[in-house]
Amino acid sequence: MLAAEYRGPYRMRAGRKRMPRIEHPRDALVRVTRSCICGSDLHLYRGMVPDTRVGMVFGHEFCGIVEEVGPEVEKLKPGDHVLVPFNIACGQCHFCKQGLFGNCHEANAEATAVGGIFGYSHTAGGYDGGQAEYARVPYADVGPTVIPDWMDLDDAVMLTDVVPTGYQAAEMGGIQKGDTVVVFGAGPVGIMAARCAWLFGAGRVIVIDHLHYRLDFARRYCPAEVYDFREIEDMAVFVKKQTDSLGADVCIDAVGGDAAGSALHTLFGKAMKLEAGSAIALHWAINSVKKGGIVSIVGVYGPTGNMIPIGNVLNKGITIRANQASVKRLLPRLIEHVQAGRIDPKALITHRMSLEDVSDGYHIFSAKLDGCIKPVLYPNGGQ
Amino acid sequence: MATSTTRLPRAVDPNTVNGWGVDADPRNDPTYPFRDRSREDGPGMAWQRPPLQEPRVEVLRSIEHSRLPAVVGTSTPPKGLSGMIRRAAFRYSESDWRHWLMLLGADRINVVEGIFEDLARGRIPNIPAEMGARAEWRHNKLGLVRKVAIVAAVSAVAVALLRRRGRDDW
Ligand SMILES: NC(=O)c1ccc[n+]([C@@H]2O[C@H](COP(=O)([O-])OP(=O)(O)OC[C@H]3O[C@@H](n4cnc5c(N)ncnc54)[C@H](O)[C@@H]3O)[C@@H](O)[C@H]2O)c1
Numbered sequence: 001m002l003a004a005e006y007r008g009p010y011r012m013r014a015g016r017k018r019m020p021r022i023e024h025p026r027d028a029l030v031r032v033t034r035s036c037i038c039g040s041d042l043h044l045y046r047g048m049v050p051d052t053r054v055g056m057v058f059g060h061e062f063c064g065i066v067e068e069v070g071p072e073v074e075k076l077k078p079g080d081h082v083l084v085p086f087n088i089a090c091g092q093c094h095f096c097k098q099g100l101f102g103n104c105h106e107a108n109a110e111a112t113a114v115g116g117i118f119g120y121s122h123t124a125g126g127y128d129g130g131q132a133e134y135a136r137v138p139y140a141d142v143g144p145t146v147i148p149d150w151m152d153l154d155d156a157v158m159l160t161d162v163v164p165t166g167y168q169a170a171e172m173g174g175i176q177k178g179d180t181v182v183v184f185g186a187g188p189v190g191i192m193a194a195r196c197a198w199l200f201g202a203g204r205v206i207v208i209d210h211l212h213y214r215l216d217f218a219r220r221y222c223p224a225e226v227y228d229f230r231e232i233e234d235m236a237v238f239v240k241k242q243t244d245s246l247g248a249d250v251c252i253d254a255v256g257g258d259a260a261g262s263a264l265h266t267l268f269g270k271a272m273k274l275e276a277g278s279a280i281a282l283h284w285a286i287n288s289v290k291k292g293g294i295v296s297i298v299g300v301y302g303p304t305g306n307m308i309p310i311g312n313v314l315n316k317g318i319t320i321r322a323n324q325a326s327v328k329r330l331l332p333r334l335i336e337h338v339q340a341g342r343i344d345p346k347a348l349i350t351h352r353m354s355l356e357d358v359s360d361g362y363h364i365f366s367a368k369l370d371g372c373i374k375p376v377l378y379p380n381g382g383q
Numbered sequence: 384m385a386t387s388t389t390r391l392p393r394a395v396d397p398n399t400v401n402g403w404g405v406d407a408d409p410r411n412d413p414t415y416p417f418r419d420r421s422r423e424d425g426p427g428m429a430w431q432r433p434p435l436q437e438p439r440v441e442v443l444r445s446i447e448h449s450r451l452p453a454v455v456g457t458s459t460p461p462k463g464l465s466g467m468i469r470r471a472a473f474r475y476s477e478s479d480w481r482h483w484l485m486l487l488g489a490d491r492i493n494v495v496e497g498i499f500e501d502l503a504r505g506r507i508p509n510i511p512a513e514m515g516a517r518a519e520w521r522h523n524k525l526g527l528v529r530k531v532a533i534v535a536a537v538s539a540v541a542v543a544l545l546r547r548r549g550r551d552d553w
């Protein structure tokens with residue numbers, strides 16, 4: 001089959017790979033029809049995630065048609081068109097039972113701190129992902145969800161990660177009616193978090209980034225007040241000024257370890273790898289939120305450690321909430337939102353390309369060329 | 384020693400502690416709604432397990448796991464020098480920096496191994512294409528020209544230095 005494989009930092013290529021097969025009685029084999037490239041893939045692409053092996057197939061946001069199922073799969077049958085949550089979850093361990101599908105204990109041999117994630121290095125379990133014509137999908141009765149007839153496949157594929165992650169970012173903010181919410185990052189996840197902040201009753205939504213085309217999109221789509229951090233001298237002072245000097249009720253970090261905006265963090269976190277990525281957006285979030293406020297983190301950082309002002313977390317009495325999104329838990333509600341027209345996921349897709357063009361797709365998304373917000377690959381011609 | 388609610392060892396029986404639980408408040412739950420405690424079935428790993436996969440390739444296991452998870456990924460098993468370093472890294476826990484630094488080191492070595500693997504198969508990797516040079520040309524010509532110029536200048540200086548070194552030696 002044709003698949004995208006990682007060859008080293010900043011190097012992806014499409015090539016022939018052996019077909020995946022059923023390796024467990026609860027596996028399904030899925031013929032992929034849509035597969036996004038995600039901001040999380042960029043951490044892999046840039047060589048930031050430990051145990052990212054040459055030859056691995058990335059891709060954790062995909063949908064496709066069930067081709068074959070293992071003997072213990074009951075809910076799915078060949079021919080079903082399913083969207084596949086990015087988390088691999090058993091549905092019956094201590095964590096899955098409580099709805100923590102992003103933290104399953106039966107899906108990742110290599111690490112206990114991370115659940116299993118498709119195509120996301122061996123630190124997330126060593127599964128080949130969905131940027132390929134076919135993918136092995138473990139625990140097929142747990143995560144994969146049959147796409148309703150009325151739903152556009154482009155919306156469906158966005159429900160595998162971006163929409164639930166943005167939604168959970170807002171949910172973890174514990175937003176109460178009238179709250180001022182500041183979202184750092186106007187990537188697909190930040191945009192969706194800002195959109196969802198309104199659903200929870202925010203009174204004001206402010207989005208921070210430095211890419212004007214994304215800020216323009218966020219201004220219209222979310223809608224939100226938008227600001228370029230490069231034009232702001234000091235983020236904490238700026239947010240205080242916006243909030244009668246108290247600080248925001250809720251700050252959301254939708255950036256993660258690839259953040260720009262601090263020479264120090266770029267040197268320590270990205271160039272020298274002395275910390276697990278640049279934590280400047282999180283630093284801003286902690287120092288811009290009000291006392292007793294909430295910082296919600298969905299931006300991804302590496303497993304070692306970061307310099308953040310933990311002393312201020314203590315003194316200000318801040319609550320930090322963070323997780324990988326629990327996609328399956330949120331899907332029923334999000335499908336309702338899409339059906340009711342409250343969320344329009346596919347509006348974020350700017351680039352539709354074939355699997356053969358994966359090298360260009362990664363570069364365009366990584367270098368933020370051509371007004372790119374969300375690129376989607378169409379393996380098997382999207383059929 | 385273990386009480387009826389858990390199989391895990393416990394040094395103190397809560398029932399013997401003066402004031403145990405008098406201020407417990409179920410609303411004081413910062414994990415709501417991510418974690419549904421009503422469906423919790425006691426501490427420990429005593430859940431009904433899914434059937435166990437028998438991996439046909441080498442799978443490294445975090446020493447923080449007491450057993451292999453029921454399902455494992457079988458992409459790109461460890462091999463070569465990078466594989467040896469990865470195996471060694473798995474002697475340390477996820478809490479130990481050495482674990483991650485060794486894995487990152489192995490990742491870099493693995494890239495070089497990948498190039499040799501390509502060459503061994505009679506394939507010269509088209510690295511500029513893999514890095515998306517075509518898209519760069521289409522959407523960021525100036526950037527591409529600048530990068531090519533820098534690479535050319537650096538290699539010219541390197542060649543000149545090597546030549547001079549060569550002449551000195553001679
Ligand atoms: N928790 C989860 O389940 C989950 C799921 C998906 C993605 N993520 C993470 O969310 C993050 C965003 O993903 P994405 O797909 O939107 O990525 P993206 O790269 O498209 O977007 C990141 C945005 O942040 C901006 N940015 C950089 N530095 C900034 C700063 N200091 N302040 C404000 N903005 C800054 C960038 O310009 C960019 O627009 C990534 O870290 C990704 O790994 C987490």
Ligand SMILES: [Zn+2]
Nearest residue numbers: 038040061161
């Ligand atoms: Zn993603």
Ligand SMILES: [Zn+2]
Nearest residue numbers: 090093096104
């Ligand atoms: Zn589980």
